[in-house]
Amino acid sequence: MDSAPELTIQGADGAYPVIIWPGALTDALPAFVRARRFSRVAVITNDTLAPLYGQALVDRLPDAFLVTVPDGEAYKTLSTATALYGELLAGGCDRASLVIALGGGVIGDLAGFVAATFMRGVAFVQAPTSLLAMVDASLGGKVGVDLPQGKNLVGAFKDPLAVFADTETLRTLPPVEWRCGLAEVLKAGLIADPPLIDHLLTRGPDPIEDVIARAVRVKKAVVEQDRLESSVRAYLNLGHTFAHAIEGVSGYTWKHGEAVAVGLVAAARLSVRRGLASPDLAETVERAVTALGLPARYAGLEPAALWDAMRHDKKWQSGTARFVLLRAAGAPCMAADVPRADVIAALESLREGA
Ligand SMILES: NC(=O)c1ccc[n+]([C@@H]2O[C@H](COP(=O)([O-])OP(=O)(O)OC[C@H]3O[C@@H](n4cnc5c(N)ncnc54)[C@H](O)[C@@H]3O)[C@@H](O)[C@H]2O)c1
Ligand SMILES: [Zn+2]
Incomplete structure (x- = not known):
């Protein structure tokens, strides 16, 4: 550099x-x-x-x-x-x-x-x-x-x-905090920079200055666009509806970034289940999460309890199930009225030992 x-x-x-x-x-x-x-x-x-x-x-x-x-x-x-x-x-x-x-x-x-x-x-x-x-x-x-x-x-x-x-x-920086930061970098790639995901998969987070700059550009694009048209900022919540539920239901024993990692995999699987994305997307997300040393699965939490926690999320105005989902890497979308059964099925598929 x-x-x-x-x-x-x-x-x-x-x-x-x-x-x-x-x-x-x-x-x-x-x-x-x-x-x-x-x-x-x-x-x-x-x-x-x-x-x-x-x-x-x-x-x-x-x-x-x-x-x-x-x-x-x-x-x-x-x-x-x-x-x-x-x-x-x-x-x-x-x-x-x-x-x-x-x-x-x-x-x-x-x-x-x-x-x-x-x-x-x-x-x-x-x-x-x-x-x-x-x-x-x-x-x-x-x-x-x-x-x-x-x-x-x-x-x-x-x-x-x-x-x-x-x-x-x-x-x-403690290794766990490093990994948690990488979960947000991966999120940035999934929102708007698919080549960043390839970079992470082939070269890892190196050189870190370049990886950070790419993630910063994604957040920059989203917050600047949001100044004109409020709603795109919601894309930054990719994986976070799931993550907040995992954090809350586990009594905050999960680190935020690790919960985001599971949340990204869950959002990808839900996108596939809703017919928005092809199965490769979920496979790529899971591969990236694992390559970065992050968890793609959770244990011990009930999918029904996670759903209930999401229902009370203040971001779900008037109780409709709203998720940031993906049509592909780099193509997020807002999905409203997502059926409970699909959410539960995506969560069930990521439950360890299930
Ligand atoms: N304002 C926003 O838009 C926004 C966005 C995302 C998160 N947040 C907030 O950020 C917070 C989480 O941030 P975080 O993950 O950085 O947590 P943190 O600030 O608690 O830092 C994590 C741990 O790492 C230590 N640490 C930080 N840098 C270090 C270094 N270079 N060397 C050694 N130790 C170091 C800290 O002392 C701390 O113990 C939450 O409060 C969250 O709400 C805000
Ligand atoms: Zn986050």
């Missing part, structure tokens, strides 16, 4: 760059901040990433300080946001300050929500360190926190000034 892939995303107030580059935290991000004037720079991260990358980043930035929260989705809350507002004030932040989110999707959503609301909004930069955050959570401007009643129930739209994805940081 001899040049950084040049990518921008059209946001509410103009385009922002997405820099995917090994070492971006060392050179490109500090240069970006130094070229602008911020009264203070708050780097928000968690206690896993602070010693790995947080302090080193702060040391390279002018007028910067580190703010650390505990690691985990359990801390993506209003009470953590309240604590962060206090830290920003104590650190001397005002309306001319910058917030940098350094971490996975949890930190991106939380720090983005704080940046969107502190003093009615301050400048914001995303520095995603997980593969999932690089290809998904850091893009598109959705930020927010969880409530006890459910995930992401309070939020805002907050576009960053820029996204800096330093691929060097992926070296310390």
Whole structure:
């Protein structure tokens, strides 16, 4: 690779760059901040990433300080946001300050929500360190926190000034988080980039900068198109109706990305069963999922219980069974009123030991 892939995303107030580059935290991000004037720079991260990358980043930035929260989705809350507002004030932040989110999707959503609301909004930069955050959570401007009643129930739209994805940081990402990010990469390929699926099948996720850039282009296309014609954003939910049901019914013992992997196979099988796609599609999806080290099957969960969980999904307005399905790789469609029997049959076929 001899040049950084040049990518921008059209946001509410103009385009922002997405820099995917090994070492971006060392050179490109500090240069970006130094070229602008911020009264203070708050780097928000968690206690896993602070010693790995947080302090080193702060040391390279002018007028910067580190703010650390505990690691985990359990801390993506209003009470953590309240604590962060206090830290920003104590650190001397005002309306001319910058917030940098350094971490996975949890930190991106939380720090983005704080940046969107502190003093009615301050400048914001995303520095995603997980593969999932690089290809998904850091893009598109959705930020927010969880409530006890459910995930992401309070939020805002907050576009960053820029996204800096330093691929060097992926070296310390736990293997399971790596695989979970690959599930979202595969999802991107299935929505709009079939050659990405061939690439994953023949060469694996390598070089990762190229693979990330391709997944970013898919999300870019979807969120930009959605600004004009709202509905295509729903395609990003491919595999996710199933995944959310698996996560919920299992009591959140399943990792999101692993549930998405099963969900992608389930969506492909349901597409075949509904006569939308040919059987090769389901075979290709299953082969890709397995090649990436992700599960294509689940055990122990009742298909009927999964169906009930989907029925209560807030995305199913007025209780009609709506799924993102595929006519082929790269050709998603919305299917309404999908019969329960077809959904149950697709789920039953993926149940281990069934
Ligand atoms: N805003 C959006 O559009 C959007 C889209 C998808 C997901 N999300 C949100 O993203 C979150 C999930 O993101 P995630 O999967 O990145 O989870 P995460 O932020 O919890 O990160 C996963 C784990 O990996 C660790 N980690 C991250 N980068 C690391 C690195 N380079 N080295 C070592 N450890 C590292 C984290 O500390 C954490 O323990 C959820 O809260 C979800 O709701 C948001
Ligand atoms: Zn997802």
